[in-house]
Amino acid sequence: MTYTCLHTHTDFCDGKDDVESMCGAAFEKGLASIGFSSHAPVDHAVGKTSWHLPQKRLDEYLDTVRSAKQRWAGKIDVYLGLEVDYIKGRMGPADRVYREIGLDYVIGAVHYIFPPDNGEPSIVDAPAGEFGRKLLGRFGGDGEALAAAYWEAETEMIRSGGFDILGHLDLIKKNNSGDKWFSTAAPAYLEKSAALVPLIVEAGCVAEVNTGGMNRGILGEPYPSPRLLSLLCRAGVPAIITADAHKTAHLGGHYGEAKEALLKAGYSRAAVFKGRRSGEPCWESEEIR
Numbered sequence: 072m073t074y075t076c077l078h079t080h081t082d083f084c085d086g087k088d089d090v091e092s093m094c095g096a097a098f099e100k101g102l103a104s105i106g107f108s109s110h111a112p113v114d115h116a117v118g119k120t121s122w123h124l125p126q127k128r129l130d131e132y133l134d135t136v137r138s139a140k141q142r143w144a145g146k147i148d149v150y151l152g153l154e155v156d157y158i159k160g161r162m163g164p165a166d167r168v169y170r171e172i173g174l175d176y177v178i179g180a181v182h183y184i185f186p187p188d189n190g191e192p193s194i195v196d197a198p199a200g201e202f203g204r205k206l207l208g209r210f211g212g213d214g215e216a217l218a219a220a221y222w223e224a225e226t227e228m229i230r231s232g233g234f235d236i237l238g239h240l241d242l243i244k245k246n247n248s249g250d251k252w253f254s255t256a257a258p259a260y261l262e263k264s265a266a267l268v269p270l271i272v273e274a275g276c277v278a279e280v281n282t283g284g285m286n287r288g289i290l291g292e293p294y295p296s297p298r299l300l301s302l303l304c305r306a307g308v309p310a311i312i313t314a315d316a317h318k319t320a321h322l323g324g325h326y327g328e329a330k331e332a333l334l335k336a337g338y339s340r341a342a343v344f345k346g347r348r349s350g351e352p353c354w355e356s357e358e359i360r
């Protein structure tokens with residue numbers, strides 16, 4: 072099957088390598104395309120962070136990827152995207168700006184949730200220590216409530232739309248190895264995550280099978296979990312494999328396992344991105360082999 076990576080970070084945000092090195096590595100590894108999905112600027116929503124593209128470098132990012140697209144033409148398809156955070160009441164993939172800057176695609180992602188203390192939003196994929204110490208504390212130590220807040224944010228983002236690819240659907244499990252803080256088999260967790268599936272169908276997006284947690288050595292499976300992936304398959308949601316690459320070594324990482332996960336979930340075909348035409352994302356479908 073055709074392997075690609077539409078979820079790629081560079082040194083414009085929290086990636087290690089630059090656009091050119093990532094294109095070169097993707098080409099060397101035989102990927103048919105590489106799409107860049109820098110963490111979209113959040114300066115206006117939560118202030119500057121160490122891991123988002125700074126607003127003042129947005130144009131430079133767009134120009135750099137566009138020129139790589141030209142330079143690599145005929146060797147590897149290069150696409151221009153952004154991974155856009157949904158932060159309730161502050162920003163989201165549905166914001167008009169992302170339609171206006173000529174992107175090939177948008178990944179919608181939830182990294183921020185609002186604890187019940189009415190304070191600033193917190194990051195769900197923070198380093199493990201910070202997650203346990205700070206974020207959970209803001210939920211009074213109630214892991215189930217934290218997970219519920221995450222699913223609520225996912226629900227809101229999916230309802231508001233504006234993205235082409237649904238990013239790491241169950242990112243909340245990243246810091247929950249061995250069900251340390253909440254049970255991923257609890258009825259509430261299962262119900263809340265399953266309730267997203269019809270909304271995802273309605274959104275008309277593609278779901279990613281994201282090996283980012285495996286590439287960082289944190290998880291033994293991709294996002295989403297086998298159970299969620301089966302539900303997506305049964306509902307007819309198209310899927311792609313992505314590495315959530317933050318350096319050249321991540322490109323194509325654990326794609327064999329991701330492919331197995333797709334097959335086990337019941338998928339026989341995967342989506343392949345072919346760029347944007349007349350304002351619409353163009354997807355083809357290919358047999359998984």
Ligand SMILES: [Zn+2]
Pocket residue numbers: 154180182238239
């Ligand atoms: Zn992400």
Ligand SMILES: [Zn+2]
Pocket residue numbers: 078080154315
């Ligand atoms: Zn990412």
